Amino acid sequence: MSDASPILEIDSLSKAYRRRRVLDAVSLQLAHGQAIAVAGPNGAGKSTLMGCLTGDRVPDSGAVRICTHDPFANPAAAAACMGFVPENPFLYGELTVIETIRFVAELRGLDRDESERAASRLLERFGLAHADDVLCRELSQGMGRKTAIVIALLHQPALLILDEVFNGLDQPSTEVLLQELRSHRENGGALLISSHDLTLLAGLCDRGLLLAPDGWSLLEGEAWERWQDAPVLSRKLS
Amino acid sequence: MTVERSSTTRHFRQLLALNARRLSGMLRRPTPAFIMGVALPVVVILSALWMLGRTGVPIAIGPAGGLTLGLLISGTLAFAAYGALFGGGDALFLKRLGASPQAIFLERTSRLAGIAAAVVLGSLLPYATAGQPVGPPFAVGVVSASVATGTAALAYAWAARATAGGGPGGMMSAGIRQWDPALARAAPLIYAPLLPFLAGAFAGAGTGALQSAAWPLGALAVLFAIAAGGLAAFIFRHAAGRFLPQVSEMAYTPPPEKQGERFRVGRGISALLPRRAAAVWVRDATVGGRRFAWAARVTWPVAVVSIIALARWGDANGTRTWVVTAVGLALVIQAGAVVGLGLLERGRTRWIDRSTGVGWWERWLGRWVWSWGLSLWLLVPVGLAWAWWSGVDGAWAWPLAGMFTAAIATTVSLLNSERA
Numbered sequence: 001m002s003d004a005s006p007i008l009e010i011d012s013l014s015k016a017y018r019r020r021r022v023l024d025a026v027s028l029q030l031a032h033g034q035a036i037a038v039a040g041p042n043g044a045g046k047s048t049l050m051g052c053l054t055g056d057r058v059p060d061s062g063a064v065r066i067c068t069h070d071p072f073a074n075p076a077a078a079a080a081c082m083g084f085v086p087e088n089p090f091l092y093g094e095l096t097v098i099e100t101i102r103f104v105a106e107l108r109g110l111d112r113d114e115s116e117r118a119a120s121r122l123l124e125r126f127g128l129a130h131a132d133d134v135l136c137r138e139l140s141q142g143m144g145r146k147t148a149i150v151i152a153l154l155h156q157p158a159l160l161i162l163d164e165v166f167n168g169l170d171q172p173s174t175e176v177l178l179q180e181l182r183s184h185r186e187n188g189g190a191l192l193i194s195s196h197d198l199t200l201l202a203g204l205c206d207r208g209l210l211l212a213p214d215g216w217s218l219l220e221g222e223a224w225e226r227w228q229d230a231p232v233l234s235r236k237l238s
Numbered sequence: 239m240t241v242e243r244s245s246t247t248r249h250f251r252q253l254l255a256l257n258a259r260r261l262s263g264m265l266r267r268p269t270p271a272f273i274m275g276v277a278l279p280v281v282v283i284l285s286a287l288w289m290l291g292r293t294g295v296p297i298a299i300g301p302a303g304g305l306t307l308g309l310l311i312s313g314t315l316a317f318a319a320y321g322a323l324f325g326g327g328d329a330l331f332l333k334r335l336g337a338s339p340q341a342i343f344l345e346r347t348s349r350l351a352g353i354a355a356a357v358v359l360g361s362l363l364p365y366a367t368a369g370q371p372v373g374p375p376f377a378v379g380v381v382s383a384s385v386a387t388g389t390a391a392l393a394y395a396w397a398a399r400a401t402a403g404g405g406p407g408g409m410m411s412a413g414i415r416q417w418d419p420a421l422a423r424a425a426p427l428i429y430a431p432l433l434p435f436l437a438g439a440f441a442g443a444g445t446g447a448l449q450s451a452a453w454p455l456g457a458l459a460v461l462f463a464i465a466a467g468g469l470a471a472f473i474f475r476h477a478a479g480r481f482l483p484q485v486s487e488m489a490y491t492p493p494p495e496k497q498g499e500r501f502r503v504g505r506g507i508s509a510l511l512p513r514r515a516a517a518v519w520v521r522d523a524t525v526g527g528r529r530f531a532w533a534a535r536v537t538w539p540v541a542v543v544s545i546i547a548l549a550r551w552g553d554a555n556g557t558r559t560w561v562v563t564a565v566g567l568a569l570v571i572q573a574g575a576v577v578g579l580g581l582l583e584r585g586r587t588r589w590i591d592r593s594t595g596v597g598w599w600e601r602w603l604g605r606w607v608w609s610w611g612l613s614l615w616l617l618v619p620v621g622l623a624w625a626w627w628s629g630v631d632g633a634w635a636w637p638l639a640g641m642f643t644a645a646i647a648t649t650v651s652l653l654n655s656e657r658a
Binding site for chain 1: 248249252256259260263264267269327328330331332333334335336337338339478479480482483484486487
């Protein structure tokens with residue numbers, strides 16, 4: 001894939017649950033080194049949007065391309081290009097942290113030595129090095145999330161999709177994650193991230209996708225900065 | 239980072255190794271859910287099969303015997319197939335990691351084959367305990383289970399493809415399309431169990447009739463299962479991208495209409511309890527009923543088998559011993575749900591009781607009434623059957639046993655919920 005082609009393309013993506021329309025013809029593109037914050041009230045469709053991108057939810061209409069691959073027609077190719085941390089990450093309760101990471105590395109076909117080095121670095125960075133032999137079912141919410149973050153970063157994906165990733169993280173881990181995300185962007189990676197705490201995303205994202213029950217809007221430049229600076233209760237979709 | 243070329247074989251091997259690792263983890267460090275949800279029900283089923291042989295059930299092999307055994311085996315596998323093939327819970331996680339859909343399906347089919355092997359071995363138990371030769375039923379079992387497994391893999395792969403492709407046209411979904419289009423799309427999945435059920439049963443009948451050719455038939459059936467599994471994985475490959483998330487979406491149960499109507503305190507028997515204890519009872523029954531649905535489900539098979547056993551062979555000591563054992567195990571399983579509710583509250587929902595000032599005795603009373611009530615659905619019918627058919631006194635002891643078990647389970651549950 002050339003650097004000119006977008007890493008993520010969303011074209012008129014729509015999704016409804018029974019009769020409730022959650023996403024209405026959402027369209028956007030994300031190129032190398034770009035980052036978009038997904039914001040909106042509870043139930044606005046942030047997780048649904050991310051699920052439709054990762055292949056966890058089937059859109060009713062529209063198209064998604066991740067590194068030019070359709071995540072439904074060619075899930076393996078799309079997965080190779082993407083790292084995803086869902087709002088409630090799944091981990092095998094019967095495996096330890098390091099076993100889970102090794103399993104992921106094997107499944108992704110990563111070089112064993114390189115992936116061990118990358119895992120050690122990330123475990124150390126996120127303060128999990130002492131807990132690598134703990135069963136995942138014994139992890140706290142924050143440690144489980146940090147394990148999921150390590151899994152998502154392990155193969156240095158071109159696109160990171162992070163859903164409420166800061167929930168349950170302590171302050172040092174939040175700082176480390178922000179550093180990793182900045183470094184990811186500087187290295188040409190793209191980022192789609194949702195968080196209720198937009199102050200964390202200040203300076204990290206250059207655009208904002210605002211979702212609301214009555215529609216969606218994509219803000220960039222000054223409009224995005226003004227929206228972030230506005231008092232929370234006065235923020236409107238448009 | 240260097241990435242090797244992905245391959246179905248490599249992923250299949252890795253998934254099998256993961257299964258082995260998880261299984262050994264479950265056995266070495268069993269969770270209460272594993273003990274209550276898997277281990278104890280297996281003990282109940284095996285003891286029921288043992289009793290079947292001890293009580294001298296006629297189990298001749300021939301076309302009719304083969305059909306009966308085939309129906310039992312293929313019915314079990316047809317029932318288990320959806321859960322084994324699509325119910326893992328980690329399929330989306332594996333898909334996100336780029337696991338080959340073919341490898342995922344092959345690994346799930348091997349799970350079904352494992353269940354099939356366990357069912358065949360379990361079905362031999364009554365023959366062994368009755369002192370009958372196990373060769374003929376083994377041959378029938380192998381053929382029936384292999385054909386059912388292979389057909390199930392094919393039927394469900396086809397159903398997945400039809401569902402992912404927008405659902406079937408024509409008569410299959412005609413009856414349900416009007417009132418629930420989402421269910422109509424899943425029509426192929428609803429009909430899929432019929433094929434393995436019928437194919438396995440008829441294969442069993444054929445093997446029962448052709449006992450002289452039973453072993454070649456067995457080898458042929460195993461080869462069919464392997465080939466069908468491979469073909470099914472190939473068919474599934476193109477459906478996986480859309481179908482695996484659809485499985486997850488289908489698992490979502492929307493709340494039933496007027497759900498709040500059920501949650502009423504002060505009506506019926508709850509009017510007899512103090513207000514807070516009644517509220518605890520209704521809350522525990524609602525939360526426990528949804529979170530530990532298996533505790534209620536265990537009632538019916540144990541009650542039905544116990545009543546039939548008492549009605550048919552109630553005067554035999556062995557039958558009565560089995561009924562007491564099976565009901566005892568069922569009570570342990572139900573007690574597990576009550577204790578599990580306490581574990582669930584620890585560090586989580588117990589703050590609600592504390593902040594609303596519910597006293598320990600009100601919590602105890604409400605939970606005990608729920609726990610006892612849960613057991614009465616089993617103990618009353620079994621107690622009545624015992625009184626009518628066992629020829630032994632002591633039917634009154636059944637509900638009292640439930641009362642006592644509920645008291646212990648409630649105490650343990652509340653002690654657990656209060657642990658730091």
